Amino acid sequence: xxxxxxLTRCQxxxxxxxxxxxxxxxxxxxxxxxxxxxxDEQLExxxxxxxxxxxxxxxxxxxxxxxxx
Numbered sequence: 363x364x365x366x367x368x369l370t371r372c373q374x375x376x377x378x379x380x381x382x383x384x385x386x387x388x389x390x391x392x393x394x395x396x397x398x399x400x401x402d403e404q405l406e407x408x409x410x411x412x413x414x415x416x417x418x419x420x421x422x423x424x425x426x427x428x429x430x431x
Contacts, residue, residue, distance in 0.1 A: 363400040363423050365408060371419040378411035378420060386411065 365385075367378075372394050378386040379394075385404055387395045400408050400422075412420035 363402075363405055363408075364398050365396065365400055365412070365423075366398065366421045367394060367396050368419045368421070369394065371417050373417055373419075375416050377414040377416065381411040381414055382407035 367386075374388060374392045374394060376386075376388055378396075379388055382404060385397050385400065385408055389395055408420075409422060412418075412422045
């Protein structure tokens with residue numbers, strides 16, 4: 363599974379960092395780093411992080427394919 367974060371939309375609320383710290387990391391106060399390839403054991407945490415994002419900046423799975431197409 364893959365994810366994409368719309369970094370122009372991201373406001374660094376860091377909900378994703380709290381819910382999936384192995385996938386998301388804040389550098390400084392505003393720079394978000396993330397792993398685009400999601401291991402199976404992190405999938406549920408990433409889905410929770412995407413749902414918790416206040417600005418809906420995280421696209422997961424099928425939404426990534428639709429965005430790229």
